[in-house]
Amino acid sequence: MPVLExxxxxxxxxxxxxxxxxxxxxxxxxxxxxxxxxxQRISDSTTWFFVWDAPRIAEDIWTRAxxxxxxxxxxxxxxxxxxxxxxxxxTIIALFLAVPVAFLAARNTTPSALFVRPVALxxxxxxxxxxxxxxxxxxxxxxxxxxFAGVVAIAIxxxxxxxxxxxxxxxxxxxxxxxxxxxxxxxxxxxxAYGIVPQIMPAFAGIAVFRWDINIRESxxxxxxxxxxxxxxxxxxxxxxAWPQVSLILIVILVAVVLGEWVSAKVRGAII
Amino acid sequence: MLRLNKxxxxxxxxxxxxxxxxxxxxKGQVLALIGPSGAGKSTLIRCIxxxxxxxxxxxxxxxxxLSKLGSGALRKARREMGMIFQEYALVERLxxxxxxLSGRLGYVGFWRSFLRxxxxxxxxxxxxxxxxxxxxxxxxxxxxxxxxxxxxxVGICRALIQNPKLLLVDEPTASLDPKTSRQIMRLITELCQxxxxxxxxxxxxxxxxxxxxxxxxxxxxxxxxxDGLPTGLTSDKLTEIYGEEDWEATIAxxxxxxxxxxxx
Numbered sequence: 001m002p003v004l005e006x007x008x009x010x011x012x013x014x015x016x017x018x019x020x021x022x023x024x025x026x027x028x029x030x031x032x033x034x035x036x037x038x039x040q041r042i043s044d045s046t047t048w049f050f051v052w053d054a055p056r057i058a059e060d061i062w063t064r065a066x067x068x069x070x071x072x073x074x075x076x077x078x079x080x081x082x083x084x085x086x087x088x089x090x091t092i093i094a095l096f097l098a099v100p101v102a103f104l105a106a107r108n109t110t111p112s113a114l115f116v117r118p119v120a121l122x123x124x125x126x127x128x129x130x131x132x133x134x135x136x137x138x139x140x141x142x143x144x145x146x147x148f149a150g151v152v153a154i155a156i157x158x159x160x161x162x163x164x165x166x167x168x169x170x171x172x173x174x175x176x177x178x179x180x181x182x183x184x185x186x187x188x189x190x191x192x193a194y195g196i197v198p199q200i201m202p203a204f205a206g207i208a209v210f211r212w213d214i215n216i217r218e219s220x221x222x223x224x225x226x227x228x229x230x231x232x233x234x235x236x237x238x239x240x241x242a243w244p245q246v247s248l249i250l251i252v253i254l255v256a257v258v259l260g261e262w263v264s265a266k267v268r269g270a271i272i
Numbered sequence: 273m274l275r276l277n278k279x280x281x282x283x284x285x286x287x288x289x290x291x292x293x294x295x296x297x298x299k300g301q302v303l304a305l306i307g308p309s310g311a312g313k314s315t316l317i318r319c320i321x322x323x324x325x326x327x328x329x330x331x332x333x334x335x336x337x338l339s340k341l342g343s344g345a346l347r348k349a350r351r352e353m354g355m356i357f358q359e360y361a362l363v364e365r366l367x368x369x370x371x372x373l374s375g376r377l378g379y380v381g382f383w384r385s386f387l388r389x390x391x392x393x394x395x396x397x398x399x400x401x402x403x404x405x406x407x408x409x410x411x412x413x414x415x416x417x418x419x420x421x422x423x424x425x426v427g428i429c430r431a432l433i434q435n436p437k438l439l440l441v442d443e444p445t446a447s448l449d450p451k452t453s454r455q456i457m458r459l460i461t462e463l464c465q466x467x468x469x470x471x472x473x474x475x476x477x478x479x480x481x482x483x484x485x486x487x488x489x490x491x492x493x494x495x496x497x498x499d500g501l502p503t504g505l506t507s508d509k510l511t512e513i514y515g516e517e518d519w520e521a522t523i524a525x526x527x528x529x530x531x532x533x534x535x536x
Contacts, residue, residue: 177363179357180363187347187382
C-alpha cells in the first residue's frame with residue numbers, strides 16, 4: 001500500500017503502485033488471450049452439425065420417452081430394493097473398516113506417527129481417489145457380476161471418505177478431557193471409551209448418514225457396469241432404446257435419492 | 273509423603289520449564305503454588321502424575337519413585353493422585369454420574385466400565401460425594417448442562433472418588449467468578465481436611481491463596497523462589513516472584529485485617 005508524496009507535499013494513498021497496476025493489467029490480458037485461443041481450438045474440433053442438431057434430437061427423445069411406461073414399475077421394485085441394500089450394507093461395512101483406520105491416522109491417537117500413520121493415510125487416499133464405478137469394474141472382474149460386487153465397491157470407496165472425516169474429528173477433540181481420564185489411572189482402552197468416543201459420537205453419526213445418502217446416489221449407477229441394482233435395468237433399457245422405460249427408471253431414481261436425502265437431513269438434524 | 277528431588281523438565285523446544293525443583297509435601301498439607309504464567313506451575317503438577325514426562329530427578333510418593341514406573345505400575349500410582357482442572361475437563365457428553373464414576377476407571381476393568389456396571393460401593397460413594405458437594409439432584413444431567421461452579425464440583429467428586437492420598441489442582445478457580453472461586457477453594461480445603469489429604473493447588477490469585485492455605489510456594493522461571501507462610505508474602509517477595517509492580521492493593525487486605533485486629 002504505497003503512500004506517495006507529490007510536489008506540493010500532499011500525501012496521496014493508492015492501493016497499488018503504477019508498476020503493480022501494469023503487471024495486473026498484463027496478467028488479465030494474457031488470461032483473456034488464452035481463453036480466446038482455447039475457444040478457437042475447441043470450436044475447430046467440434047462437429048457443429050451435431051450441436052445444431054441437438055435440440056431436434058432432444059425433442060425427439062423427449063417425445064419417445066413420454067409418457068413413461070408406468071406398468072414397468074412392477075419390475076423395478078426388486079432392483080431399487082437392491083440399490084438401497086447396496087448403499088446401506090456398503091456404508092455399514094465401510095464404517096466398520098473406517099473407524100480403526102481413522103484412529104490410526106489421527107495424529108493424537110496413532111500408535112506411531114512415523115510408520116503406522118502414513119499407511120493409514122495411504123489407505124484413505126487410495127480408496128478415495130478411485131471412483132466407485134471403477135472399483136465395481138475391477139470387482140466384477142474378480143468376484144463376478146452381481147449385488148455383492150456392488151456392496152464391496154461402495155464399501156471400499158467409502159472407507160477413505162469416512163476415515164478422513166472421522167480422523168479430522170478425532171484430531172479436533174478437547175485434549176483436556178482425555179488428560180483428565182488418563183489422570184484417573186484409566187487404561188488406554190478406557191481412555192478411548194471415556195475420553196475420546198463420547199466426543200466424536202456426533203461427528204460419527206453425521207458422517208455415517210451423510211455417506212449413506214451419497215451411496216444411494218452412487219449405487220443407482222453401479223448396475224451400468226453389471227454390479228446390481230436399478231442401474232442394470234437402466235442399462236438394459238438404454239441398450240434396446242426403450243425410452244419410456246428409461247424415463248420411468250429416472251423418475252424412480254429421483255424419488256429414491258430425494259427420499260434418502262430427506263432421511264439423512266432428518267437424522268442429522270436430530271443429532272446436531 | 274510426596275518428595276520431589278532435583279526435578280527437571282526440558283521441553284523439546286529447549287525451554288527449561290523446571291530447573292531442579294526440590295519440594296516436600298507432608299501428609300495432609302495443602303499448599304498453594306503461585307507464580308507468573310509460564311513459570312512452570314502446570315508443568316510441575318503434570319510431572320508428578322506424569323501427564324508430562326519429567327526429564328530428570330525423582331518423584332517419591334510414599335517412597336515409590338514415580339518417575340521410573342512402567343505403564344501398568346504408573347496407572348496404579350495415578351489412582352492415588354486425584355487431579356482437578358482449570359476448565360473442569362469433564363467429559364461434556366456424559367452424565368454427571370458417569371463423570372464422577374470415571375474416577376474409578378483405574379480400579380474397574382474395561383468391560384465393566386464400558387457397560388457402566390460399576391460395583392455398588394462405588395455407586396454409593398458417588399452418590400455420597402455428590403450429596404456432599406450439593407449436586408445430588410443433578411446426577412442424571414449431562415455435564416454440559418451445568419454451570420461453571422457446578423462443573424468444578426463434579427470435577428472435585430471425580431478426583432475424590434479415586435480415594436487419593438494427594439490432590440493435584442490446576443488453577444481451579446481461573447474460569448470462575450470471585451464468589452464461586454471462594455466457594456470452590458473453601459470446598460477443596462475443607463474436603464482435604466476431612467479426609468487428611470495433601471494437595472498442591474496452582475493458583476494465580478494471590479489474595480485467594482492467602483485466604484485459604486497454610487503454605488505458599490512461589491515459582492519463577494522454573495525455580496522455587498519462595499516457600500513459607502502466606503503472611504510472609506510481602507511486596508518485595510511478590511516482586512521477586514512476579515516482577516516489578518505495585519503490590520499494595522493485592523496484599524493490603526491481609527495487612528488491614530492485621531491492623532484492625534491489632535487496634536482492637
